Amino acid sequence: MQALTITRAETLKPKPEADKLGFGKHFTDHMFLMNYTLGQGWHDPRIVPYGLISLEPCAMVFHYAQEVFEGMKAYRTADGSIQLFRPMDNVRRLNDSCDRLCIPRVPEAETLEYLKELVRLEADWVPNGEGTSLYIRPFIIATDASLGVHSSHTYLFAIILSPVGSYYPEGINPVKIYVEDDDVRAVKGGTGYTKCGGNYAASIRAGERAEEAGYTQVLWLDGVHRKYIEEVGSMNVLFKIDGKIVTPALTGSVLPGITRRSCLDLLRDWGYTVEERLLSAEELFQAAETGKLEEAWGSGTAAVISPIGEMGWGKHHVTINGGKIGDLTHKLYETLTDIQWGREPDPYGWTVKL
Ligand SMILES: *Cc1c(COP(=O)(O)O)cnc(C)c1O
Numbered sequence: 001m002q003a004l005t006i007t008r009a010e011t012l013k014p015k016p017e018a019d020k021l022g023f024g025k026h027f028t029d030h031m032f033l034m035n036y037t038l039g040q041g042w043h044d045p046r047i048v049p050y051g052l053i054s055l056e057p058c059a060m061v062f063h064y065a066q067e068v069f070e071g072m073k074a075y076r077t078a079d080g081s082i083q084l085f086r087p088m089d090n091v092r093r094l095n096d097s098c099d100r101l102c103i104p105r106v107p108e109a110e111t112l113e114y115l116k117e118l119v120r121l122e123a124d125w126v127p128n129g130e131g132t133s134l135y136i137r138p139f140i141i142a143t144d145a146s147l148g149v150h151s152s153h154t155y156l157f158a159i160i161l162s163p164v165g166s167y168y169p170e171g172i173n174p175v176k177i178y179v180e181d182d183d184v185r186a187v188k189g190g191t192g193y194t195k196c197g198g199n200y201a202a203s204i205r206a207g208e209r210a211e212e213a214g215y216t217q218v219l220w221l222d223g224v225h226r227k228y229i230e231e232v233g234s235m236n237v238l239f240k241i242d243g244k245i246v247t248p249a250l251t252g253s254v255l256p257g258i259t260r261r262s263c264l265d266l267l268r269d270w271g272y273t274v275e276e277r278l279l280s281a282e283e284l285f286q287a288a289e290t291g292k293l294e295e296a297w298g299s300g301t302a303a304v305i306s307p308i309g310e311m312g313w314g315k316h317h318v319t320i321n322g323g324k325i326g327d328l329t330h331k332l333y334e335t336l337t338d339i340q341w342g343r344e345p346d347p348y349g350w351t352v353k354l
Helices: 060-064 087-100 108-121 197-212 258-269 281-289 327-340
Strands: 030-037 041-049 067-069 072-076 082-085 133-142 154-164 175-179 217-221 229-232 236-241 244-248 274-277 293-300 304-313 316-319 351-353
Touching: 030 108, 041 108, 060 133, 067 087, 067 197, 082 108, 082 327, 087 108, 087 133, 087 258, 108 133, 108 154, 175 197, 197 217, 217 304, 229 236, 229 244, 236 258, 236 281, 244 258, 258 274, 258 293, 258 304, 258 327, 281 293, 281 304, 281 316, 293 327, 304 327
Parallel strands: 175 217, 175 304, 244 274
Antiparallel strands: 030 041, 030 154, 067 133, 072 082, 072 133, 082 351, 133 154, 217 229, 236 244, 236 293, 293 304, 304 316
């Protein structure tokens, strides 16, 4: 493992007020950086004061979006300690994204150590208010100063930290989602299963359209048949239909969410039949119209669980569970957040103490 050097900030920033954190607005005093150079590999892992990154305007990332990222959280437990949730899964997924984008893989064990070291240094930034956490954003960008279209020979790996507020400051309210028929988020063979900025750039327009139509999130269909449900907004989506759990299979255009996997692990443990398969919008709306769609929710690190109360698709409009959060959705939310914030023991070994 290459030695991590630490350069401390000369002055520390004032911490934001616990009830005014929001999401991704405040950043801590330090960040992690590491460079890659072809022939040399990853080198110079370091923690430095949080600050500007200087790049040439022709740096490849600005033009061809050779970039990957991750999203995870550090949680403050009641006894004041700090823990991460399945962090190695994020590091492995970062490397899966790297493979697809032709970015050199990062050393996994070292990366987790660097990340833990950064969070330890910034421990005072992990908030302790109800539902708050320290959001961790690792990302890698292509830095070659060249407009030629090929994979870069140099990269910058950075980790920045942001204290974030509760996702549900006013209590957990079901969202309204809208089936997008025109734009697609990803296609099989593309980058849908990776966390790369390009996927997000392509999804913004549909999100804006859904908002204009009075909905909160987009329900994405697959890009080939324009028929099968894939994800909701930037979350995975799960349904309880006729007592069984149905969620889109990981076909290549769906992001393999760690919250999704945790939901499925819990649900199987609780004795539910879990079907990871193709689910068409037609089947879903039919289930809703015949009363078989009992619950629906999105899953992701930011919200953990986001109940879905209404769905629109063309002239169809359905309400799920009377627009209220379902019992199972609620139980999943409670169970996951109890484990993440250390309120209940973690029988799965998902949490990693700092
Ligand atoms: C990050 C992400 C998710 C959720 O993944 P988690 O590991 O649960 O946070 C789902 N869909 C998309 C498109 C994502 O980018």
